[in-house]
Amino acid sequence: MAAATPRLEWRAVHKTFGGPPVLAGFTLSVDPGRSLVIVGASGSGKSVAVKIAAGLIEPDAGEILFDGRPVQGLNDRERRRLARRFGMLFQGSALFDSLTVWENVAFRLINADHIPRKAAKERALAALERVRMARQFAGLYPAELSGGMKKRVGLARAVIGDPDIIFFDEPTSGLDPITSRAINTLIGEQVKGLGCTAVTITHDLASARMVGDEVAMLEGGVVVWRGPASALDRSGNPFVDQFVRGDVEGPIKSMV
Amino acid sequence: MAAVPAALKPVRSVGAWVLDAVRRAGAMALFGLRGVAAWASPPWFFDQFGRQLLSVGYFSLPVVGLTAVFTGAALALNIYTGGGRFNAEQIMPQIVALGITRELGPVLAALMLAGRVSAAMAAEIGAMRATEQIDAMQTLSTDPFRYLIAPRLLAAVLTLPVLTAVADIIGIAGGWVVATRTLNFNATVYVRNTWDFLEQWDVVSGLIKAGVFGFIVALSGCYHGYNSSGGAQGVGRATTHAVVTAAVLIFATDYLMTSVFSR
Numbered sequence: 365m366a367a368a369t370p371r372l373e374w375r376a377v378h379k380t381f382g383g384p385p386v387l388a389g390f391t392l393s394v395d396p397g398r399s400l401v402i403v404g405a406s407g408s409g410k411s412v413a414v415k416i417a418a419g420l421i422e423p424d425a426g427e428i429l430f431d432g433r434p435v436q437g438l439n440d441r442e443r444r445r446l447a448r449r450f451g452m453l454f455q456g457s458a459l460f461d462s463l464t465v466w467e468n469v470a471f472r473l474i475n476a477d478h479i480p481r482k483a484a485k486e487r488a489l490a491a492l493e494r495v496r497m498a499r500q501f502a503g504l505y506p507a508e509l510s511g512g513m514k515k516r517v518g519l520a521r522a523v524i525g526d527p528d529i530i531f532f533d534e535p536t537s538g539l540d541p542i543t544s545r546a547i548n549t550l551i552g553e554q555v556k557g558l559g560c561t562a563v564t565i566t567h568d569l570a571s572a573r574m575v576g577d578e579v580a581m582l583e584g585g586v587v588v589w590r591g592p593a594s595a596l597d598r599s600g601n602p603f604v605d606q607f608v609r610g611d612v613e614g615p616i617k618s619m620v
Numbered sequence: 621m622a623a624v625p626a627a628l629k630p631v632r633s634v635g636a637w638v639l640d641a642v643r644r645a646g647a648m649a650l651f652g653l654r655g656v657a658a659w660a661s662p663p664w665f666f667d668q669f670g671r672q673l674l675s676v677g678y679f680s681l682p683v684v685g686l687t688a689v690f691t692g693a694a695l696a697l698n699i700y701t702g703g704g705r706f707n708a709e710q711i712m713p714q715i716v717a718l719g720i721t722r723e724l725g726p727v728l729a730a731l732m733l734a735g736r737v738s739a740a741m742a743a744e745i746g747a748m749r750a751t752e753q754i755d756a757m758q759t760l761s762t763d764p765f766r767y768l769i770a771p772r773l774l775a776a777v778l779t780l781p782v783l784t785a786v787a788d789i790i791g792i793a794g795g796w797v798v799a800t801r802t803l804n805f806n807a808t809v810y811v812r813n814t815w816d817f818l819e820q821w822d823v824v825s826g827l828i829k830a831g832v833f834g835f836i837v838a839l840s841g842c843y844h845g846y847n848s849s850g851g852a853q854g855v856g857r858a859t860t861h862a863v864v865t866a867a868v869l870i871f872a873t874d875y876l877m878t879s880v881f882s883r
Contacts, residue, residue: 420755440763447761458756461747475665476761521760531759 369432371396371529371561372417377426378585379412386412388585390426394578396528399555399562401576401593403569403607405616408582410565411455414531417563418452419443430529448476451522451530451560453551455537457514459506459521466492466502469520477525491520494557495550512543516550523554530555532564536571548574569596569608581607583616648865651769651846652839658763658770668771676737676772676838677779681786683736684729688787691724692716692794700803712803713810714817716795721822722881725788727874729780730833734840734866741772741841742862746848746855754846769846772838780834781827788823825881832877833870840866 370393379387386409394400404410415421417428419435428435435446459468470488473479479487489499495516506514515535522530535551536544548571555562555575564575572579576593581604589601596608606614624632696716703709745768748754754764792814799805841862848858 415755418755418759420758444761444763447759450759452756452759454752454756456751458752460753460756461751471757471762472760475663475767478663521756525760 368395370394370429371398371431372563373427373429373432374413374417375427375429377413377416377428378424379409379416379421380424385585387416387423387426390582390586392580392587392590394529394561394563396561397559399564399575399577401572401579402563402565402582403567403572403579404565404582405607406567409585410567410582411533413582414533414563414565418450418531419447444476448472448525449528451525451527453515453518453522453530453532453535455534457506457511457518459509459514459517461506464503464505465497465509465517468506468517469524471521472525487524488520491524492517494523494554495520511538512547515539515543515547519547519550519554523558526558527560529561529563530558532562532566532575534566534568535564535575536566536568541570544568544571545574551575567607572596647847648839648843651843652773652835654765655769655773655839655842658766659774663766665767665771668767669775672771672775673779675740676733676775676834677782680733680736680779680783683732684783684787685790687728687732688720688725688791689794691728692720692791692796693798695719695724695791696795696798696803700799709803710813712799713795713805713813716799717792717814717818718822720791720795721788721818721826723826723874723878725791726780726784726826726830726833727870729784729787729830730837730870731867733776733780733783733834733837734863734870737776738837738841738862738866739859741838742845742848742858743855745842745845746858749846749848750851750855764846769842772842773835776834776838777831778834780837781830784827784830785823788826821881825877828881829874829877832873836869836873837866840869 373393374390377387377390378385390409390413392402392413402410402413412421416423430446430449438446460471463471466485466488467474469491470481470484473484473487474481489502492499492502497513497516497520501509501513506517509517532551536547539547551562551564552575562575564571566572573593573596579591579593579596580587581589581601583603588603589599591599596604599605602615606616696712699712699715700709703712703715745754748768754768757764757767796807796810799810800807844858844862844865848854850857
């Protein structure tokens with residue numbers, strides 16, 4: 365039986381920002397409906413890999429394929445159309461300061477899909493309810509929210525367009541363990557509810573175990589291990605073992 | 621790279637500086653063209669355009685008005701003093717009107733906007749860049765050039781001529797107040813001399829300059845904010861560069877346009 369076409373694939377991607385390569389032949393794929401977590405030390409290139417996939421950074425070499433089709437070389441209109449199939453939750457939530465909570469959530473509906481504001485607001489309020497945000501917060505501005513609430517709003521904004529794939533960039537960074545768990549639970553609910561593909565980058569192993577079907581370990585710009593999330597503690601891979609134990613000594617140079 | 625003799629090192633430094641300046645100028649010009657091209661096809665964000673009209677135009681009126689009234693008053697005093705040296709005090713109203721409409725109205729309004737608007741645009745867009753809001757906009761299928769840049773460019777191009785027209789009137793009024801209250805000019809004669817002497821082109825050329833300056837003010841703020849990096853420090857740098865670049869370009873294009881308009 366022929367293997368299914370991956371939803372997203374990085375093929376031999378290279379990226380350098382004037383120094384040593386951040387990605388050096390990075391190759392990875394995720395199948396439709398699966399949740400892939402990319403872990404790695406700080407500065408290992410996780411965020412760059414995801415931003416390249418989301419079309420925010422151009423790779424120096426290599427290919428990104430979405431449903432088997434390369435995404436490089438698209439014109440602006442094609443790129444915007446492709447972006448409608450993506451959702452992204454940013455590390456700092458990246459909410460628009462000048463807009464209220466519901467306007468942030470409805471941003472895509474109003475500005476890209478040109479849905480009337482009243483209808484967009486109703487859908488935004490429903491999305492906020494799905495991430496357990498009460499209606500009373502809908503009129504507040506991002507500066508008036510806590511870190512956990514901002515993540516919920518960012519999550520509602522990422523899922524409101526029913527995307528085929530959602531990127532989560534460090535979804536629990538800066539949050540306490542209880543809020544982190546709540547956010548991870550919400551992510552799991554939303555991804556399963558939409559039946560979409562998810563790519564999460566994190567160095568929080570509790571998050572990786574909770575939201576991931578599979579985990580890939582990134583080090584030195586390449587994938588050094590890939591396996592089920594349940595196998596993280598018995599991978600037998602020296603990079604993963606060092607990362608799981610938090611050892612200073614080991615093959616991961618960036619932690620020394 | 622081959623070793624450069626010590627005597628030629630300053631030449632190499634100057635060459636590198638020139639190349640860098642040309643590269644930056646080219647990048648800024650392309651940025652401006654992309655911003656203009658964004659108006660050529662939908663989607664258009666008229667709500668953002670309206671917001672910028674208010675921010676750039678309406679909220680700049682007080683600072684532009686104050687600058688104009690004091691400049692007009694000081695100009696009147698200086699021309700009166702200078703004219704007195706060869707018994708030509710009576711031409712003061714005409715020279716004030718000419719100086720304000722052709723030169724000081726557009727240039728000072730533009731410089732005020734460089735300080736107020738370029739800096740604000742660079743800071744706002746730079747902060748959006750630092751906090752990944754511009755990246756977020758792209759993932760939400762919205763082109764930042766259409767949503768952020770194009771409305772600002774057009775709003776500044778349209779509002780600066782209006783602000784300049786207001787500055788022209790207030791500046792001439794400032795000169796009129798000084799002339800009639802402290803220099804014993806006849807109020808009616810002053811106005812008639814101003815009106816009779818002014819040519820349509822004096823005003824129109826100033827307004828054309830203002831439109832170009834408006835583009836420069838918004839372009840400088842947007843370009844430096846959009847391309848900022850390095851967090852809060854980067855935003856601060858972008859703000860400074862935006863104001864300095866706008867001011868230098870305003871003076872340079874003012875000279876170029878004046879030399880063309882004076883032929």
